[in-house]
Structure formats: C-alpha cells, structure tokens
Amino acid sequence: MSSTKIKVFKSLAAEAEKCTVCPDLADKKAVLSNLNGNISPKVLFVAEAPGRQGADRTRRPFWGDKSGENFQVLLDSIDLKREEIFITNAVMCSPRKPNGANRRPKMSEIRNCSSFLKRTIDLIDPPVVATLGTVALGALDSLEEHGLKIKDAVAKPVAWYGRILVPFYHPSPQVIAAIRKLDQQVADYADLGKLIE
Numbered sequence: 001m002s003s004t005k006i007k008v009f010k011s012l013a014a015e016a017e018k019c020t021v022c023p024d025l026a027d028k029k030a031v032l033s034n035l036n037g038n039i040s041p042k043v044l045f046v047a048e049a050p051g052r053q054g055a056d057r058t059r060r061p062f063w064g065d066k067s068g069e070n071f072q073v074l075l076d077s078i079d080l081k082r083e084e085i086f087i088t089n090a091v092m093c094s095p096r097k098p099n100g101a102n103r104r105p106k107m108s109e110i111r112n113c114s115s116f117l118k119r120t121i122d123l124i125d126p127p128v129v130a131t132l133g134t135v136a137l138g139a140l141d142s143l144e145e146h147g148l149k150i151k152d153a154v155a156k157p158v159a160w161y162g163r164i165l166v167p168f169y170h171p172s173p174q175v176i177a178a179i180r181k182l183d184q185q186v187a188d189y190a191d192l193g194k195l196i197e
Contacts (some may be wrong), residue, residue, distance in 0.1 A: 006121055010038065011038050012116070021068035021112045028056070028093035032116070035060040037086035042196045044126035046117070047107050048135040051089040056094035061087035062171075065130055070171035070182060071132075077115030077186045088120050089113075110139050118143050127163055128196060133170030140165065154180075155188035157195055166192055 016030035031050040050056040054065035062068040075082070091105035091113045105113075107126040117139060121129065132151050143149065144161040153167045168188055169180040176182050 001103040005039060005123065007047040012119055012123065016116050017121075019116075020108045020176060022091075022093065024106075025091075025095060025109065027092040030092035030116070031055045031059055031061060031094075032088065032092050032120070033059065033158055036088055036100060037061075038083055039086060039124050041124065041126050042084045043048055043080070043086075043128045043130050044085045044121065044138065045085060045130050045132055047087065047089050047132040049089050050094040052094055052096065052100065052102050055089075061089065067170070067172045070173070070185075073182065074171060074185055074189045078189050078196075078197070080193070086124055086126065088117065090117060090136050092116055105135060108166070110135070110142070112126075113140065114142060121161070125163075128157075128192070129160065129163055130166045130192060132168055133172075133175070136170075137167050155191045157191070164195065166195065168192075 013032045016032045018028040019030060021121065047061065050061065051065050051067060053063045054063055054068050058064040062071040065135050087145060089195055091109045095103045095105045095109060097103045104176060129140070131140060137148060137150055140160070146158065146160050150167050150169065154169060158165045169175050169185060171185060
C-alpha cells in the first residue's frame with residue numbers, strides 16, 4: 001500500500017470530519033477513518049448512514065449494534081475478515097429524527113456527500129463494490145448510472161464504473177424481520193464469496 005494513498009486518504013477523512021454543509025447534520029462528525037477498514041480491500045461496502053447505536057457511537061461502521069452483529073454473521077458465512085474490507089456510507093454523518101432515533105438520509109444529504117463517496121471509491125479502487133440497501137444502491141446510481149432495483153438485482157454481479165457491483169439488502173433488524181431474512185441474506189453472500197475467490 002503506497003504512502004501516497006495513505007496520505008490522500010487521511011486528507012479526505014480530515015476534510016469529511018470538518019464538513020458542515022448539511023444543516024441537520026452540522027453538529028455530527030463524519031465516520032471516515034482507518035476504522036472503516038483496509039484501503040486496499042477485496043470488497044468496498046457502501047451502506048446508508050452511520051447508525052446512532054453503531055458507527056456514530058463507536059466511529060466504526062457496523063460495529064456495536066444489531067445491524068453490525070448481523071453484518072458480522074454475513075461476513076463470517078464467506079470467511080471474509082474485517083481486515084479485508086472497507087465500509088463507507090452514502091451519507092457519512094448520522095441522520096436523526098427530532099426524538100434522536102435514526103432516520104433515512106434526505107436526497108439533499110446524499111447529494112452533498114456524493115463527492116466524498118466518489119473520491120473514496122476512486123482512491124480505494126476496489127475490484128468489487130457491494131451496496132447494503134436501497135439508499136446505498138441509489139447513491140451509486142447517481143455517481144454512475146446502473147439503473148438497478150434491489151429486488152431484481154440482489155446478489156447479482158454487474159459491471160459498474162470499471163469494477164463489479166453487487167447489490168445486497170441491508171442487514172438491519174427491520175429489514176431482516178420484514179423483507180429479507182438473515183438466512184436468505186447468508187445465501188445471497190455465497191455468490192460474493194465465489195466472486196472474490
């Protein structure tokens with residue numbers, strides 16, 4: 001891993017940390033640091049936004065909450081180590097409802113953060129990008145059009161932006177309870193395991 005790449009990543013993370021463009025997120029800190037993972041990964045995962053109980057608290061994506069536990073089960077199912085991946089988000093700060101609960105990022109917030117997302121992907125240059133949920137899949141479509149819908153494209157590798165894109169459902173408890181069970185998601189990840197071998 002080149003020292004230039006490390007230096008550019010540190011600079012990008014410092015810039016993201018200082019960002020106050022989104023009015024509702026100006027008091028939050030972006031989750032982008034060496035805790036996001038390996039900057040020369042086998043797979044770069046893109047999720048929605050840092051969760052209140054997880055990444056916003058721990059500063060490490062998918063760590064410290066139930067979504068993180070579920071994500072770990074999925075990684076373990078294909079023997080993919082945290083040290084071999086990088087995780088980022090469509091929006092790098094934690095969007096909240098007035099009562100403090102997590103909320104979906106607004107389109108304006110996704111647009112405001114798109115430059116950080118694109119520059120992260122360009123710098124890290126992963127062979128495979130995997131999205132976790134519809135928000136992440138939509139954020140990538142706005143960077144480079146793919147036109148995919150998650151229900152039709154789940155776990156199917158497609159060429160995108162000079163690399164392979166694989167859409168997955170989000171591993172949140174809500175998605176697992178209502179849309180795609182954990183065992184179904186484990187089956188989805190089997191294809192990712194074969195792809196990265």
